[in-house]
Amino acid sequence: MFLRNHWYVAASDSEIGRSPLARMIMNEPIVLFRAEDGTPVAFEDRCCHRHLPLSMGKLVGDRLQCHYHGLQFDTSGQCVRIPGQDQIPPTAKVRTYPVVERYRWLWIWMGDPALADPDTITDFHWLDDPDWGAKSAYLHVEANWQLVVDNLLDLTHLAFVHETTIGNSALAEHAVVKVKRAPNNVVVTRWIIDQEPPPTFQKVGGFTGNVDRWQIIDFAPPAFLRLDVGATPTGTGAPEGHRVGGINMRNLNAITPETETTSHYFWGQAHDFEPHNAEMTETIFQQIQTAFLEDVAVFSAQQRNLDRIKNPPQLDINADTGVIQARRILARLHDEEQAALQMTAAE
């Protein structure tokens, strides 16, 4: 199941240049590159002639040249040269996708281009903000994209999967959890009051005693999870809205489906304490990356079972509230999109 009429992260800005990059998104092969003036471009990665991936070709000025017979395409996707002939059929063109650079990511619109509005790109400004130190990365996940969304909405798993970094038993046993929902949004708020900080927080926060820890998870469809996370020394007023000292971070996640069973996981971690301390940014990043690699192992193991056993029965537990509400929103959006497509087809 894919939701097409949405912006997705296709790549980090540094991945795209004058060498064409091939990337599969929602089972569609895509080629990404930059024109000479730096403008990013996205084509269907298939020459209209004999179907070779255009990503195997090369850029000649602003034209992408197919490796097979040398057809050249300009940045609008129009074929502008066919070696050995002068006339170019007007049907000689490849599909282009709207792309926008923002927050050091390249965003792509996978649906009807007429509906692509850059103002609807989800806000990830912390990744590119002078008041925050931040580092982003990419993980390839051998699992369906919704399993990654699930993982970020139920953080009890930190106590078991990430014991050496961001998890401890308090997260599973002592969290006060509230779930708020709206038609296209879920917010899961978790507070762990007067408990020991986990290893990562001790390392970067210098805590000498117990902390009040928060995890506020914002889900925006299709697959954007923006987490407000941190902790302050206990009893200094964080639950009442006063964050004094301690550490304050954002864990930012954008998942892009590759196929039904694999995903592109773009993520970043930002901090507003010592924001210009590059060593701090790197230390925090390494801690979270250690945790996320543990999640990646979990996702591929889940997917292996799901590949073997069709629609196994599922038990839901109290901690699944946010997960389930998000999946309901996605199912509804998918139904609405399918209904709209059928209406268009009928016209």
Place this chain on the structure above:
Amino acid sequence: MTDTDGWLRVAALSELSDDEALPAMLGETPIALYRLDGEIYAIGDVCTHEYALLSQGFIEDGAIECPLHQAKFDIATGRCLAAPATEPVRSYPVRIENGDIYVGQNPRGDPGNT
């Protein structure tokens, strides 16, 4: 009012806000307290479908929606309003005294099903 006649003090009135369910224990029984339009209600907190805690769900139009599978129960009576549950939750009498919420251990009569 004392703890005789089956009434138990379960919470302070100040703990119960307008838009949230307050889980509490009535002896060994999980219940939740709700305040709707100034009235306080107490109903069983375990969904009769697959045992989720209703107090973690969503309050809309005088009903509590189970957080897991969207069964619905009328907060005032415990009546089951929507599948996949089919059985009601128990509804208990409530009294307020000196800023404390007391709930009677004898549930009210069967409110019936959908």
